[in-house]
Amino acid sequence: MFVRGLKRKCFDGEEDIEGTLAGIKAIPSYNLQRQSLLDMSLVKLQLCHMLVEPNLCRSVLIANTVRQIQEEMTQDGTWQMINTPSTGQASLDRLVSTDILCRSSRDQAEGKHVPAYGTFNKDFESDQAPDSSETMSTASSVQTPRNLQSNVWEMENPQENKGNFQKSLDQIFETLENKSPNSVEDLFSEVDNSYYDLDTMLTGMMSNTKMGHCDSLETFSSPTNTASNSNCKSDLNDLDHIVEILVES
Amino acid sequence: TLLLTLQVPVLRPMDLMVEATPRRVFANAHTYHINSISVNSDYETYMSADDLRINLWNFEITNQSFNIVDIKPANMEELTEVITAAEFHPHHCNTFVYSSSKGTIRLCDMRTAALCDRHAKFFEEPEDPSNRSFFSEIISSISDVKFSHSGRYIMTRDYLTVKVWDLNMENRPIETYQVHDYLRSKLCSLYENDCIFDKFECVWNGSDSVIMTGSYNNFFRMFDRNTKRDVTLEASRENSKPRAILKPRKVCVGGKRRKDEISVDSLDFSKKILHTAWHPSENIIAVAATNNLYIFQDKVN
Numbered sequence A: 001m002f003v004r005g006l007k008r009k010c011f012d013g014e015e016d017i018e019g020t021l022a023g024i025k026a027i028p029s030y031n032l033q034r035q036s037l038l039d040m041s042l043v044k045l046q047l048c049h050m051l052v053e054p055n056l057c058r059s060v061l062i063a064n065t066v067r068q069i070q071e072e073m074t075q076d077g078t079w080q081m082i083n084t085p086s087t088g089q090a091s092l093d094r095l096v097s098t099d100i101l102c103r104s105s106r107d108q109a110e111g112k113h114v115p116a117y118g119t120f121n122k123d124f125e126s127d128q129a130p131d132s133s134e135t136m137s138t139a140s141s142v143q144t145p146r147n148l149q150s151n152v153w154e155m156e157n158p159q160e161n162k163g164n165f166q167k168s169l170d171q172i173f174e175t176l177e178n179k180s181p182n183s184v185e186d187l188f189s190e191v192d193n194s195y196y197d198l199d200t201m202l203t204g205m206m207s208n209t210k211m212g213h214c215d216s217l218e219t220f221s222s223p224t225n226t227a228s229n230s231n232c233k234s235d236l237n238d239l240d241h242i243v244e245i246l247v248e249s
Numbered sequence B: 001t002l003l004l005t006l007q008v009p010v011l012r013p014m015d016l017m018v019e020a021t022p023r024r025v026f027a028n029a030h031t032y033h034i035n036s037i038s039v040n041s042d043y044e045t046y047m048s049a050d051d052l053r054i055n056l057w058n059f060e061i062t063n064q065s066f067n068i069v070d071i072k073p074a075n076m077e078e079l080t081e082v083i084t085a086a087e088f089h090p091h092h093c094n095t096f097v098y099s100s101s102k103g104t105i106r107l108c109d110m111r112t113a114a115l116c117d118r119h120a121k122f123f124e125e126p127e128d129p130s131n132r133s134f135f136s137e138i139i140s141s142i143s144d145v146k147f148s149h150s151g152r153y154i155m156t157r158d159y160l161t162v163k164v165w166d167l168n169m170e171n172r173p174i175e176t177y178q179v180h181d182y183l184r185s186k187l188c189s190l191y192e193n194d195c196i197f198d199k200f201e202c203v204w205n206g207s208d209s210v211i212m213t214g215s216y217n218n219f220f221r222m223f224d225r226n227t228k229r230d231v232t233l234e235a236s237r238e239n240s241k242p243r244a245i246l247k248p249r250k251v252c253v254g255g256k257r258r259k260d261e262i263s264v265d266s267l268d269f270s271k272k273i274l275h276t277a278w279h280p281s282e283n284i285i286a287v288a289a290t291n292n293l294y295i296f297q298d299k300v301n
Helices: A002-009 A030-050 A056-076 A096-110 A113-123 A144-152 A158-177 A181-189 A194-207 A215-219 A223-248 B136-140 B181-192
Strands: B034-039 B045-050 B053-058 B061-070 B083-088 B095-100 B105-109 B121-123 B144-147 B153-157 B161-166 B175-178 B202-204 B210-214 B219-224 B230-234 B275-278 B284-289 B292-297
Touching: A030 A056, A030 B181, A056 B136, B045 B061, B045 B083, B053 B083, B083 B144, B095 B144, B144 B202, B153 B202, B161 B210, B202 B275, B210 B275
Parallel strands: B034 B083
Antiparallel strands: B034 B045, B045 B053, B053 B061, B083 B095, B095 B105, B105 B121, B144 B153, B153 B161, B161 B175, B202 B210, B210 B219, B219 B230, B275 B284, B284 B292
16 A cells, blocks of 8 residues: 555665665655554544444554554644645545545555655655645645545644544544444445445455565654654655656656 | 155264354343453353443343443543453452553452442553554553463463563563564554454463463464473474474574574464463363364373
8 A cells, every 4th residue: 555655665775676776775754654654544444434343442543543643743743734725624524434545545546656755755854843834835746645634634723633633533433333234324325436446455455464565664763763864865855756757757 | 646655764873063052142231342251250140341341241141231341431532442351350259350452451349339440450561661652552452361370460462472460569560471572673564464453362371380372373372480481383284293292483583594493574474373272270272273273282201
């Protein structure tokens, strides 16, 4: 999923270096890793939501992880969202799952992960306290990870972020609690056909019991350790950007 | 129509067929998934625990139970912790413990109140700040809790370790055993493929001197509490014939891999041993490996 795209860009020394120039070694920034983890967790939560018999323990643990990331991001000041012009609060009324899952499966099919992380990475020059105004300057060109969140929570400020985020979590828990044979029908009555695309992703995820895709994220260190990577990173970002342009043309 | 032939019924010997039929059904008391049942030492009652509640039953009464623990918040939005396992004390029929997804254990006494929402003891180990990550809470979630046969200790299993607690010391376990610490650096992958949510059980041997729990790749681990020695064994047909002595296995954690070692990346995470059991007095163990049940015993000299 997201992590596969990530691995192609950032690798440790033992991996193949095909496709990149000069084998520059880079570890994904802490913020990038954290973002990726957040995205993965959100998708997991939605998938929990879809099951006929949701596993409450698993949902609670994932939700707590999401909250933890969100709290840390709020403290960091990195919890800043794009203002989307359109639907406003309306998207919260729909099932969160439909939106996120449709988007992620569509984007995966189009292979948009790599460029998304490329531009995303550029926004974070250092891991210490990224300037929040700079962070979203390339908002218009950022794709999957940002869109994921912007459509779920219409963000204006961190406080509202928290409220909206909590609301979508609440929706998940309420539906989990109220789940009954009838409500399952209701749940799926809103599903559009893009769910069927999900089957492949779902089966892929469920049966994927070998490790390997998350390797680049295993170097998940505390923020203080990643300062030294910033020089490497900006070089890598430039290179990546060039490579993307070359590949896409 | 005329009956043209008459057949006398013939008795044909067949293999014995075992068919399970429910003798009693205790229904409609749980809204959430049941994770534990535990028979009380009085042999008259037992408890069943789900994610948010624990109910006490009498074996003879199937249509009524007492709710003894309820951690469901009034507002489900505030839910951050669930019950993961529960067990009665082996000798004191009023005492039981339950564990949570936040790595805590509560010991309750049913004599204090009808609803045991206030624990008599609360066991929690302070977090190790050097090991902190976004996965800390998930891996601290306790998947199993077992009293020792003596009733003096409890053992808990979380994702990476087995811990032994003294009932008289609530602030930390007295022993911690690493089951597969080499997975600590792989937590993100294990989160991605959902293995991090696997619930392993743990068991005591009859004399409470050895503890056992399962792992991946059909491995299971035993820890001798007295000698502090541990062993990793494998339950699979490919690697052992009936009556052959199990060879200890070793996972290579980096650097040069020796001939018989297995590297972490070659472990099969679909082959997990979640359930094991130890005979209450003999050295005979049962190990469930996917859809196979293995029974092992001490080598007979």
